[in-house]
Amino acid sequence: NAGVTQTPKFQVLKTGQSMTLQCAQDMNHEYMSWYRQDPGMGLRLIHYSVGAGITDQGEVPNGYNVSRSTTEDFPLRLLSAAPSQTSVYFCASSRTVPPYGYTFGSGTRLTVV
Amino acid sequence: GQQVMQIPQYQHVQEGEDFTTYCNSSTTLSNIQWYKQRPGGHPVFLIQLVKSGEVKKQKRLTFQFGEAKKNSSLHITATQTTDVGTYFCAGIGGSYIPTFGRGTSLIVHP
Numbered sequence: 001n002a003g004v005t006q007t008p009k010f011q012v013l014k015t016g017q018s019m020t021l022q023c024a025q026d027m028n029h030e031y032m033s034w035y036r037q038d039p040g041m042g043l044r045l046i047h048y049s050v051g052a053g054i055t056d057q058g059e060v061p062n063g064y065n066v067s068r069s070t071t072e073d074f075p076l077r078l079l080s081a082a083p084s085q086t087s088v089y090f091c092a093s094s095r096t097v098p099p100y101g102y103t104f105g106s107g108t109r110l111t112v113v
Numbered sequence: 114g115q116q117v118m119q120i121p122q123y124q125h126v127q128e129g130e131d132f133t134t135y136c137n138s139s140t141t142l143s144n145i146q147w148y149k150q151r152p153g154g155h156p157v158f159l160i161q162l163v164k165s166g167e168v169k170k171q172k173r174l175t176f177q178f179g180e181a182k183k184n185s186s187l188h189i190t191a192t193q194t195t196d197v198g199t200y201f202c203a204g205i206g207g208s209y210i211p212t213f214g215r216g217t218s219l220i221v222h223p
Contacts (some may be wrong), residue, residue: 009121040122042201042214044213045210048210090156096207099143099144099209101146102146106155
């Protein structure tokens with residue numbers, strides 16, 4: 001099992017560019033979520049999904065879109081990158097809605113210049 | 114909304130000393146989870162507590178859930194350099210969405 005796979009690991013964007021962060025899991029987990037991690041801020045929830053076709057907003061959703069067309073994949077789209085979106089992004093999944101523990105991907109380090 | 118406060122933000126210890134991090138919620142929790150993140154790594158799930166007053170141990174790590182289910186602690190006995198990292202608690206309340214604390218970074222000096 002690969003677990004949760006995130007690509008790319010590193011990315012540099014120019015302000016205004018768009019891109020998609022990929023997240024895939026092979027554990028048949030129903031629940032998937034995206035977090036961003038900034039120094040001293042912990043993990044903040046961007047969007048989450050409780051199953052294919054269902055998504056909802058977290059604490060900091062502005063500037064990001066998600067979709068969940070399959071159980072395995074949960075891509076995060078940055079519509080028009082801004083320097084404030086410079087962060088480390090983690091995708092996480094769990095068997096079903098929490099309170100099962102999360103399995104995290106290895107993260108994408110994004111810099112917007 | 115639910116807030117989860119974690120203290121201290123940083124803790125320096127000499128190898129062999131004990132370490133404790135505390136997690137406090139503004140609301141009563143149904144569950145609390147603990148994660149460890151090594152420098153440059155991703156969070157890894159350690160444990161979940163669900164019962165009032167629950168105490169669980171994993172080798173040198175002891176996890177407690179308060180009687181009122183609003184606070185929790187993680188205690189490490191005789192720290193080792195392999196314990197270095199940031200420890201996060203995540204509280205789960207009425208909604209099933211975990212709210213993460215900001216973490217405690219443990220620095221162990223050999």
